[in-house]
Amino acid sequence: MKYSELTEIYEKLGKTSKRLAKTELLSEFLKKVHGDETEEVVLLLQGRVFPAWDEREIGVASQLMAKAIAIASGIELAAVQKEWKKTGDLGDASENLLKHKRQHTLAHSDLTVKKVFDNLRKLAAESGSGSVDRKLQLIAELLTSAGGSEAKYITRTILGELRVGIGEGALRDAIVWANFMKVKDATVAKAAKRGLSGLSSVRMVPGKPVKVMLALKAETAAEALETCGRPAAAEFKYDGFRLEITKDENGNIGLYTRRLENVLEQFPDVAEYVRKHVKGKSFILDAEAVGYDRKTGKYLPFQKISQRIKRKYDIQKTAEELPVEVNVFDVLAYNGKNLINEPFKKRRELLHKIIQSAKRKIRPAESIVTDKEEEIEKFFEEARAAGNEGLMVKNLDAPYKPGARVGHMLKFKKTAENLDLAIIGAEWGEGKRSSWLSSYDLACRKGSELLEIGKASTGLKEKKEEGLSFEEMTKLLKPLITEEHGRHVKVKPKVVIEVGYEEIQKSPSYSSGYALRFPRVVRNRTDEKGVHDINTLQEVERLYRQQKKSS
Ligand code: AMP
Numbered sequence: 001m002k003y004s005e006l007t008e009i010y011e012k013l014g015k016t017s018k019r020l021a022k023t024e025l026l027s028e029f030l031k032k033v034h035g036d037e038t039e040e041v042v043l044l045l046q047g048r049v050f051p052a053w054d055e056r057e058i059g060v061a062s063q064l065m066a067k068a069i070a071i072a073s074g075i076e077l078a079a080v081q082k083e084w085k086k087t088g089d090l091g092d093a094s095e096n097l098l099k100h101k102r103q104h105t106l107a108h109s110d111l112t113v114k115k116v117f118d119n120l121r122k123l124a125a126e127s128g129s130g131s132v133d134r135k136l137q138l139i140a141e142l143l144t145s146a147g148g149s150e151a152k153y154i155t156r157t158i159l160g161e162l163r164v165g166i167g168e169g170a171l172r173d174a175i176v177w178a179n180f181m182k183v184k185d186a187t188v189a190k191a192a193k194r195g196l197s198g199l200s201s202v203r204m205v206p207g208k209p210v211k212v213m214l215a216l217k218a219e220t221a222a223e224a225l226e227t228c229g230r231p232a233a234a235e236f237k238y239d240g241f242r243l244e245i246t247k248d249e250n251g252n253i254g255l256y257t258r259r260l261e262n263v264l265e266q267f268p269d270v271a272e273y274v275r276k277h278v279k280g281k282s283f284i285l286d287a288e289a290v291g292y293d294r295k296t297g298k299y300l301p302f303q304k305i306s307q308r309i310k311r312k313y314d315i316q317k318t319a320e321e322l323p324v325e326v327n328v329f330d331v332l333a334y335n336g337k338n339l340i341n342e343p344f345k346k347r348r349e350l351l352h353k354i355i356q357s358a359k360r361k362i363r364p365a366e367s368i369v370t371d372k373e374e375e376i377e378k379f380f381e382e383a384r385a386a387g388n389e390g391l392m393v394k395n396l397d398a399p400y401k402p403g404a405r406v407g408h409m410l411k412f413k414k415t416a417e418n419l420d421l422a423i424i425g426a427e428w429g430e431g432k433r434s435s436w437l438s439s440y441d442l443a444c445r446k447g448s449e450l451l452e453i454g455k456a457s458t459g460l461k462e463k464k465e466e467g468l469s470f471e472e473m474t475k476l477l478k479p480l481i482t483e484e485h486g487r488h489v490k491v492k493p494k495v496v497i498e499v500g501y502e503e504i505q506k507s508p509s510y511s512s513g514y515a516l517r518f519p520r521v522v523r524n525r526t527d528e529k530g531v532h533d534i535n536t537l538q539e540v541e542r543l544y545r546q547q548k549k550s551s
Helices: 003-015 019-032 035-045 062-073 077-087 090-099 113-125 131-144 148-159 168-178 187-193 196-203 221-228 268-277 302-310 315-321 344-354 373-385 470-480 537-550
Strands: 214-218 232-237 241-247 253-256 283-291 324-334 362-364 367-370 390-395 405-412 419-428 437-446 449-456 481-485 488-491 496-500 503-506 514-517 520-524
Touching: 003 019, 003 035, 003 113, 003 148, 019 035, 019 168, 035 113, 062 077, 062 090, 062 131, 062 148, 077 090, 090 148, 113 131, 113 148, 131 148, 214 221, 221 232, 221 373, 221 390, 221 405, 232 344, 232 373, 232 405, 241 268, 241 302, 241 324, 253 268, 268 315, 268 324, 268 362, 283 302, 302 315, 324 344, 344 362, 367 373, 373 390, 419 449, 419 537, 437 470, 437 496, 437 537, 470 481, 470 488, 470 520, 503 537, 514 537
Parallel strands: 214 405, 324 362, 449 514
Antiparallel strands: 232 367, 232 390, 241 253, 241 283, 283 324, 390 405, 419 437, 419 488, 419 496, 437 449, 481 488, 496 520, 503 514
């Protein structure tokens, strides 16, 4: 495939901020991709040449990139820098400088996706003496045969700033849609072709997750029912962690987190519950595990139970101290039968048949079926009183769609919602906190642009045993620093955190036009959410209006 075909899709994707439109564009595009190029294309679409779990990096700083542009365009470095300053973006600068400098007379260059991908991968492998020159050569080789738009995207990809706004979710949806599907070879694509059993085999490969079904939000009970149809199922929305439970024909149990790490070893208690209380030869269940306090019986915050996920020793003891309750809310396959295309009511019915409820161990998620708003409201209050976040409202006729954020499953939470925001800067602390980045600049997004909305410095712990610590945060952020000015640093936006607050206020101090009152860091969500998944300015505005209404 020509690289220009890829840049065309980047351009189109950059022009829409609608997730659905993006997914459609991508899925159409993916159908055209040839089997043996799928991996390259899927990675380049995400602005990378290595998968997320691979630690290799392209490792080219902007100054070196500017030099390569100078070489390829035959222009003085100073002129490149001037254009860079003028446009504020090295990608745009390279487009402007290279569009007139084409050495080819063809309308489109012959640069292929493979060539771009190979050269970028070679960049990552370069180190040691002479590597700077070799890197320059590898980049210049691409740029001299690139058109303007191609140069722009090559530059951005090298710098890790593609910014066309393709979230992992949209991409996976597109892969699944394009599936059943013309694409070959990429692991997910290939597996999706084989239907659910294929997808579940992908699930088994750590680091290559297939996203579980995600939910949209509803503001009111009426809206929830309208979207999901009447009657709908309402379930407690447990605030724990997603667990996919599998059992194969040989009786082997698998337990996978949302990131698809296998946590079987860490949760022998859960495996035991599954063995004892779920009937069936083989199955895939979708569930939420919540930790609770043995003494008070109350649910525990995710932070506490997350210790169990990482635990490598004293597993039995930790299981005793931090018990979890597993609430199963879906069944995707049963005794060799793929159920994702069955209506939810059937899956739900089966679920209740096969799980023998065991108090505080495993059970079907608490749920009702109703067509009345008042009942949803009442059930919501029950859910809250029992220490849950709110409700999930689900369409009874809907199939299970892996990776889809679809209108047949809605979150219903009435309280001021926490925001998921990206960290774009930070400040070194003072006194005993001086070795930690202890205050974080937060941003929401508008399309792919990040807008500041405040700073948070509370919610983190000084000791790591107590939860998310300053030290842990510093470790995450330090490698992302791009600029330092005194105690303040700018960081590459990669870390996503959930932020709680008292109120959203209008504020001229931040580029979003809003500020958060008493912001506090609730948890690190980087493993689950990318920068493209953070809350948008539009959502902030909606919450602001809502809060005014209710005050
Ligand atoms: P959120 O992460 O806020 O977008 O909400 C979706 C998450 O809620 C899912 O990924 C599950 O981990 C969790 N969840 C809790 N209870 C349920 C339920 N009854 N049905 C579906 N998801 C649930």
